[in-house]
Amino acid sequence: MKVSNVTVRRRLFIILLIAIAAFIGLIVRLSYVQLVKGTELSERAEDSWRRNIPYVAKRGEIWDRNGVRLAYNISTPTVWAIPVQVKDKDTTAKTLAPLLSMTENEILEKISKKQMIIQLGPGGRKMTTEQAAEIRALNLPGIVVAEDNKRYYPYDELAAHVLGFTGIDNQGLTGLELTHNDKLTGTGGMVSFLSDAAGRQMPNSSDTYIEPQEGLTLQLTIDQQVQTVMERELDQAMTSLNADAIIAIAMDPNTGEVLGMASRPTFSPSRYQEVDAQVYNRNLPIWMTYEPGSTFKIITLAAALEENKVDLKNERFYDSGAVEIGGARLRCWKKGGHGSQTFLQVVENSCNPGFVELGNRLGKTTLFEYIRNFGFGAKTGIDIGGEENGILFKLSQVGPVELATTAFGQGVSVTPIQQITAVSAAINGGKLYKPYVAKAWINRESGEVVQRNEPTVVREVISEETSKQVREALESVVALGTGRNAFIDGYRVGGKTGTAQKVVNGRYSTSEHIVSFIGFAPADDPQIVVYVAVDNPEGIQFGGVVAAPIVRNILEDSLQILEVPKREKQIDRLYRYGETPVVTVPNLVGKTVVEIYEDLNMNFNLTSAGTGNTVIKQAPAAGERVERGSTIRIYLGDESDLPEGAGHQH
Template identity: 35%
Template sequence: MYISNYRRKCKAVFLVFLLSLILCIFRLLYIQIFRSNYLADIAKKQHTLFVELEPFRGVIYDCNFKPQTLNFPADSLYASPNMMKAQDKEEAIIQLSGILNLSNDYLRNRLSRKKAFIWLARKISPEQAQAIKKLKIEGLGFLRESKRSYPNAYLASQIIGFAGLDNTGLEGIELYLDKYLRGGEGWGIFLRDARQKRLDIYEKLVLPKDGMDIVLTIDQVIQYIAERELDKAFKIHHARGASIIVMDPHTGRILAMANRPTYDLNEYKTVSKDQWRNRAICDLFEPGSAFKIVTASAALEEKRITEEDKIFCENGAYRVANHILHDHAPHGWLTFREVIEESSNIGTTKVAQMLGPQIVYKYVRLFGFGSKLGIDLPGEISGMIKEPRFWSKTSIGAVPIGQEVGVTALQLASALSVIANGGQLMRPYIISEIRTKQGEVIKRASPFLIRKVISLETAARISKILTGAVEEGTGRMARIPGFTCAGKTGTAQKLEANGAYSHNKFVASFIGFAPAEDPVVTIVVSVDEPHPYYFGGVVAAPVFRNVAVDVVRYLKTKQAVDSQMNSNANKRYH
């Protein structure tokens, strides 16, 4: 009996073990066949780390290859919440909130996620990184990335623009040419030890492709000169805004372009988006008397008048339909030359009446107003000019003197360059070259003729009239000892919300080129709502003078140095 019970118990135990063994075998087979890939992936994730490898963003240079942007290495802080103990997380929250100036709630939210890798702070300062490394908190680590920096801070800020945290262009050239500057991302799968620390051993690696470099037409020296003088005027005249453009009239190359207010590219997050705006190409304003160059050019080109023909300027008051037109000072008889020199609204309107709306409109469009010029920058607008069929009875006394028309500073610069270069409208451009890190040029810009606007003879005649406007007329404050300049003042009333012209809000402008007999630069200065003085000849003309004298001297010196260097190189070669 005893032996029989013993045998039954042994058999029962054996059966239990056998069933357990069979279940284990089936479980192992199930895992091996159906769950092997899933579990292998988990193991792989625990012992490997996928890391995106960021390329170095291309550098933006001025025309003399002076860097306007830089890339420097920066540490980015990450955490492995799955591998952190509760006390490590709490210590990290307390310590990091003070070092990184982050809220406890933000850090707690990040560290509570069940992930093996999560960013806590990107591209932090060296001081912050060093302070965190000293804490020696388990589960925290660093990856080296590149951070975009702008060595000249405020200089050409609205042209260059900026890139964001992920090195993606957000404004200006950084945005416009982002596909060239950004490069291609790489990636790597790195091994980790039992403590989840990354080892410098990779399983797979795809190297990033660095971005291409951009060479601008901007000259850093000329840009500095332009910004220095514009800033003075902006502050002295308590203006709402201001713009300046310096252009090579023969090619359309932009040598400088600046706006006020401006901002530090390294601190773009701390300013309003209004300061990011490139006012020179995207702000619309009525040009006032600066626009008279179009009417004057049309009259001479169409042979409706000569410089010495006399026009009666009605002693300062002239009726156009139901509107009384005034001059800033009463005039009697003036020659056509004096009409432009003295900026007579009445004399200019009478010349426009000789031409008629269709011809005036034709030349407005020929000079590039009312359409985009195609500059290689984001945000350019086309301006505004109504077709003659939409003109009112008073429009013939408004459009020719720069009212009922909206322009940009860039359009004024291109239009004046037509006169400076002998009658050709050139497409403005600011990007000279796109090149690889090895120096291979991928794209190179060249001057592009949009159309012929006026004859060489007409351009020369208008140039003489504009020289007189500086020497004897309203632009006297633009005169430069040592060489002559040609230019035209502009003072335009701004429109109020009710559609009426304001009596205390103006746009003061001056457009000019120098030297008058052989122009090397066209300069446009526009100042929005200056006070208490608001005339273009008082506010904007001195800016032109100060910029022109320094820029012309600089360009002549640069040309002389380049010629000497080329001469020395040729002597060595021979």
């Protein structure tokens, strides 16, 4: 084949065509990059040139219902370095080291990092404003002091479990700080500028400052003064009772608003690391579950009244001290029983067989329907994290024994918040409210209320008329019955004691009890309900001196704080012996521990020795006259250890 000039020219022409096509290809691609993708690339490019120095937003404050600040922020500036702008790294490190309490090497390492901007932590984080001013005054190139802040709780331990606390980055870690972290956090701001690759500000560009937006302020239903009273009472109770734990909740029964919530052991939000994690992670008033004991009888009572199964005043009941149910003998907490009594006295005496009778009259389906309607067995839905369910018998598993024990508060497991919410419904006219602590969200700068949380009625459980009867019955429990130590002169207080054996390792403990009292006032128009439970008070004390006085003290101060007027018509208190300056020592031999808690509300201190559920010996002996407030020494043992002829008399 001969190569001709024609071939050469044809091939040159082909090359020209290919070249034209290729160059057009370049133009097409260029038009795509500049005309189609131009805007998107511009934005991305701007982002890549932009350097931001963050300004941390202030966290929203937490206020009580009257605007008292329970949590706010104090300015604690943080030092940042922009490594490329730091001119003399060694000198800078040397200068900053003593001011930040860090070593030169630590600082040198940080300001040498190939990073746009870096915090000089830990020493340069959360400093005092004085330290910050000192560093600002140095005017070191590449070293910036940015606004930052730290959470501060002015009342320290007050409502610590409810409020929770924040971590080093101002992020909520527990309590409301965690539950409402998003709303409290706010939006960070920044100073941003366009920079060249070396971090210098690009010529002809200007800084922009985006102001940080403070988080919303949370106003609580909690009343700081009521909470303070509760904290004070729990502190005193811890000192005198030396309990494993104490729980207290105060609630407005007409709205479900939590007025106060406290528990021991507690912690200081600024030094939470000093206690065991369980202490701050478990908010006992909503987390702890246990048998309620007699306070649960309020539910049985309310159900029986609503179903017209009982006439409190005109119907009588005979308590022989025990009742035979399904082959099991269920004993009243009082040895020998209460004898013949009206059903109102059954309530006043907290008589177990009497409540078994009410349970039987209701039947298991109806009783359990009421229990569920009062909110047991399910979370109340309170707006704090960490709530527990509690446990009820499944209806299919309920036999006569389970029905009977449930009726007087055994064999069910409930949380304190469930109890106070249910009792609130029983006395407020029959409405079950969803408890809550977040009352409103406020924009602090404008003062505008962004969101207001209204009370939520979950359901109506009983009628207004039934509720009135419950209130009156519980008032007479305080005036005439087992709740005497919660009596406040001038206010109509209603209430109910409760004693439950703790379940330890799956068995009822003979020595550990949870002693509780729920009280409310005024009984004709309740404004506040207070529930207190003492877990395992040291030694054995009269029940009336464990929980009821705490409730009384809280109620008494809170009623004044809430400016509730005193009442005139009041059931006068029944005064008994033991309340005069010189008193006769009662006979305690043969009494059970539960009886001491439930019934014998006398002004004696007890010291106990031995183990068991029955008092087998006491000193001084019964009938001796001593000064009020003296100490009686009791020896505990089994019933079989009782000396001949002791006890059983009532």
